[in-house]
Amino acid sequence: MDQWTPEEISAHMQYMRDFADRLEATGEFVDGQALAPEGTFVRYDGEGRPPVTDGPFAETKDLIAGWMVIDVDSYERAVELAGELSAAPGAGGKPIHEWLELRPFLTAPPTITE
Numbered sequence: 001m002d003q004w005t006p007e008e009i010s011a012h013m014q015y016m017r018d019f020a021d022r023l024e025a026t027g028e029f030v031d032g033q034a035l036a037p038e039g040t041f042v043r044y045d046g047e048g049r050p051p052v053t054d055g056p057f058a059e060t061k062d063l064i065a066g067w068m069v070i071d072v073d074s075y076e077r078a079v080e081l082a083g084e085l086s087a088a089p090g091a092g093g094k095p096i097h098e099w100l101e102l103r104p105f106l107t108a109p110p111t112i113t114e
Contacts, residue, residue, distance in 0.1 A: 001065075002037075004091050012096075015088045023070060023081070032068035078102055 001009055016034075023029035045051060068085070072078050082100045090096035 001090075008089070008091055008093065011089050011093060016085075019085055019088075020068065028070050028072050028077075028081070030069035030071050032066065034066040035064060 001012070004012070020029050020032055043051060070078065070081060072081065079102065082102050086098050086100050087095035088098070
C-alpha cells in the first residue's frame with residue numbers, strides 16, 4: 001500500500017468498511033482492526049540477557065495488515081467470505097488477490113496421550 005495512490009488506498013479501505021458493515025448486518029461480524037506498519041518480533045533469550053528482536057524471518061508487519069473476527073455457521077461460509085475479502089481493490093482498482101489466513105479460535109486444549 002505504500003506505493004498506492006491516496007485514491008487507491010481510500011477505495012481499499014472503503015471496500016473493507018463496506019464488507020464489515022455487511023457482515024455486521026447479518027450478525028457475522030465480531031471485530032476487526034487494521035494494524036500499523038511498525039512492529040517488532042521479541043523473544044526471551046535467557047535470564048539477564050536482553051530480549052532478541054527481529055531476525056532472519058519476515059516480520060509480522062510485512063505479513064499481517066489487520067485481522068477480522070467473524071462468527072459464521074460453517075467452515076464453508078468462512079472460506080467464502082475470506083475469498084471475497086481477498087478480492088479487495090488495490091493498485092489501479094484491481095483485486096489484490098491477497099492470501100488470507102483463516103483460523104478458528106482454539107476451543108479446547110489439545111489432548112495429550114502417551
